[in-house]
Amino acid sequence: MNKSNIILIGFMGVGKGTIARSLVKNSSMFAIDTDDLIESMENQKIKKIFEVNGEAYFRTLEKKCALWLENNIKENTIISTGGGFYKQDNIKQIGKIIYLQSSFDGIINRIKNSENAQKKLKKRPLLQNIEEAKKLFDIRVSEYEAIADITVNVENQNIIDITNEILKNI
Numbered sequence: 001m002n003k004s005n006i007i008l009i010g011f012m013g014v015g016k017g018t019i020a021r022s023l024v025k026n027s028s029m030f031a032i033d034t035d036d037l038i039e040s041m042e043n044q045k046i047k048k049i050f051e052v053n054g055e056a057y058f059r060t061l062e063k064k065c066a067l068w069l070e071n072n073i074k075e076n077t078i079i080s081t082g083g084g085f086y087k088q089d090n091i092k093q094i095g096k097i098i099y100l101q102s103s104f105d106g107i108i109n110r111i112k113n114s115e116n117a118q119k120k121l122k123k124r125p126l127l128q129n130i131e132e133a134k135k136l137f138d139i140r141v142s143e144y145e146a147i148a149d150i151t152v153n154v155e156n157q158n159i160i161d162i163t164n165e166i167l168k169n170i
């Protein structure tokens with residue numbers, strides 16, 4: 001395993017935070033999450049930031065976060081990201097990019113069948129309208145693929161198998 005940072009990208013709800021936590025448990029790395037960094041920067045939940053200041057403002061916070069990561073987080077860190085963070089210009093300078101891949105229905109069905117499904121849907125502003133979310137998914141899929149160093153299929157895969165697959169590839 002080399003020591004560069006690992007960045008998990010992929011659509012909302014695909015499992016970036018979940019897999020980051022599992023990687024921490026099964027390796028010597030630590031994890032940070034860009035949405036958590038942004039919430040602590042603003043002392044406000046993502047949902048509220050979208051409501052009060054809008055998406056464009058949220059994207060400026062992602063940019064700030066990306067620059068901070070590039071300048072301060074040098075190695076051995078797993079970085080889970082929000083679904084739109086992959087657009088940051090400097091993402092390649094932050095670390096090795098792992099794309100967690102699933103179909104749209106795979107993601108939505110898993111959330112819908114989970115405990116606290118409504119809470120998980122509600123906290124994601126861009127998942128409120130399923131048709132709009134599907135359009136966003138269709139646009140992003142090829143962009144995620146293009147930027148990824150490694151692609152890992154997570155659809156119908158359990159957390160441990162995904163974790164091992166990633167650890168094997170880094």
Ligand SMILES: Nc1ncnc2c1ncn2[C@@H]1O[C@H](COP(=O)(O)OP(=O)(O)O)[C@@H](O)[C@H]1O
Nearest residue numbers: 011012013014015016017018019114157158159
């Ligand atoms: N491989 C998996 N198997 C089963 N449930 C999963 C898996 N990955 C994620 N989940 C569940 O899907 C939901 C969304 O996962 P999360 O890690 O919050 O996604 P993201 O960080 O990409 O938005 C959570 O309820 C999580 O428990």
Ligand SMILES: O=C(O)C1=C[C@@H](OP(=O)(O)O)[C@@H](O)[C@H](O)C1
Nearest residue numbers: 011012013035082083084124125
């Ligand atoms: O896809 C997106 O543009 C977003 C995904 C969210 O994170 P998750 O991917 O963790 O849901 C969060 O950053 C924000 O609501 C915007």
